Amino acid sequence: MTYQDKTDTTEAQAVAAPVLELEGITVAYPRYGESDHVALDAVDLKIRRGEIVGLVGETGAGKTLLTRTVMGAIPGGGEHTSGAMRYNGTPFTDLPDDKSPVRPAKDIALIVSNPRRELNPVLTVGQQIVNVIRHHLGLSEKEARARAVDMLRAVAIPDPESRMDAWPHELSGGMAQRVVIAIALSCDPGLVISDDATSALDVTVQLQVLNLMKEMVAGSETAALIITRDIAITAHYCDRVVILYKGEVVEEAPRDAFFDRPHHPYSINLLAAFAHSPALREAWWDVPPLADGTRPACRFADRCARRQPRCVSEAPALRDCGAGRRVRCHYPVEAGT
Amino acid sequence: MTLLSVQDLVKHFPVSGSSKLVKALNGVTFEIERGETFSLVGESGSGKTTVGRAVVGLIEATSGAIVFDGKPMSWKRNIRSPELRGRIQFVFQEPGESFNPREPVAAAMIEPLKYLGMNRSDRDRRLAEVLELIRMPMATAMKLPDDLSPGMLQRAAVGRAIITRPDLVVLDEPTSALDPTARAEIVDLLISVQKKMETAYLFISHDLSTVRFLTDRICVMYLGSVMETGPAEKVFLDPRHPYSVGLMASVLLPHPSLKTPERMKLEGEIPSPLDLPPGCPLASRCPLVEPACRERMPLPEYPQPKHLVHCINHHKLERADVVSDRFETFHTLSDRILRQGLPERVA
């Protein structure tokens, strides 16, 4: 079933190299006298031109760590221990230098949830956009200014010429987020990553900003990765949904198929958090505890209502189910089960 | 029976270094019945928190009255005076706020009982009761706040609030800082606590999806004024204020078939509460605005019994043909989808 006009993927786009391709990304934090804490475990992700992918997980799932890895800034002593990253087919590493063919800051634009922290308080809005444009595109001051005004207009900031001289503290939260988006998109990035970018905004403004991002992506042939705790956003703005749990992809599926029939028990538990049925939640969430000291092979086993003995001894692999779906589970919920 | 009545509440904050005023509340009126859940909704800056803080006596209103259990609150009769102690409790947005980082959470949970002059063994008995109600093992309650997850800590904050068996709990965005799973657990907890204790809730939230199913009556606020008040099912099914319609239409529900309606899309953002122009506060964003709206604040009207609206055009929004709201539709749909695959043990 198709519920909404999604971004159409032509066949030519489908065969071209993905804008971003992550293959087996593993990031570990060494622990003294213990085995490493694997914060991201063999994460695969492909995003094609014109596509919007939603990455959903709760706090600690590894969403922000994944973006930081892509942007080349793994925090707090974590090590990128294996895996490959490619941008339009060109490999890049998490230590980009000037000679690198891929420059994350230009080619991949990141928008985060606190727009005010992204803006420099002692520079006007205009100066900040102009600096970024000049740095990455090498335009003259005058050309950069003209482009900056165009960008502010494109993100629906009223009276953009005079807003160029505004200070960040003079902007509302919604306006500041629009400015950050204008900066992010000003250098024609191939990929926009939104890491919880709309979570701090009011619902009415959130909708305006999401619509804006969707239009900009559609109009400029960029791709986008929307990272969020709010799975409702992905139901309306994404083509594909990827669910992350404790550093692993547990389910990936085309949007409509995902919401009509989630397969992984964690996907269902998460969706039940948004439903309005305490009874349903209790049925899925109230799970007998594992025996003391058990370290189950499936990372979700301690919370899983479908758990069987095999789940404790054998780790499930991310299995291809056809029709663009992958699921990491021995006993997924499939049609008729 | 009316438990709390807020009457024409006004709160103006002075702006430092200027003669201007932040007009946070401009005559807010509503009542809460015993044992009911009453929700205040609206975008940030609409004045919800200010109402809650005035009710628990953390700020003093500029004018207006707050009447609790038949008698007005005042500097002499506040939530700390002997007559009212423990009867109005509160839970805030940040789970950590109610706890001392150096004390086990259980110590903070029994603290309200000390003010009631309860002896040690009664306090311990009450604590055990509450821990059972909030389903928290004693061992967890003996931990320091930093060692609990935000969801567990908020659970303890709810426990701390209900330990005095209050008549009213003011909850200001108690779930906004939490992950979806922890948020749903707190909502389910609040529902089960209310079933057992018959506590009334003043629930302050911008999460309409939660409010829809938790609430008996809802009050929609905008720029320090009430736009619409009424029974939750009525207001969600047939909202009569352009702001309520726009706000509800902006909520994203987690299924692709439940698109956001195009009706009354609100453009722009909530304006600054400094120097508010006269008339309807929504005039700068309202698709139905006309000159009369800017002249004076629209008078209260009752399109249906117990359903109050401040809008001169409320009749234009009537929709007699609608039988269920989007939230209800989502409820039915998600129930059907998520029931698939439940193990037989519980199905």
Ligand SMILES: Nc1ncnc2c1ncn2[C@@H]1O[C@H](COP(=O)(O)OP(=O)(O)O)[C@@H](O)[C@H]1O
């Ligand atoms: N202590 C204060 N001093 C000055 N202005 C305040 C103070 N508290 C709240 N306000 C202002 O009052 C208005 C209403 O705020 P608030 O009650 O916090 O709204 P809400 O809870 O609906 O987001 C806002 O513009 C806010 O900035």
Ligand code: SF4
């Ligand atoms: S592998 Fe087993 S425990 Fe893990 S999610 Fe699937 S059913 Fe549940």
Ligand code: SF4
């Ligand atoms: S009174 Fe006028 S401006 Fe206010 S909500 Fe109604 S139509 Fe809109």
Ligand SMILES: [Mg+2]
């Ligand atoms: Mg507030």
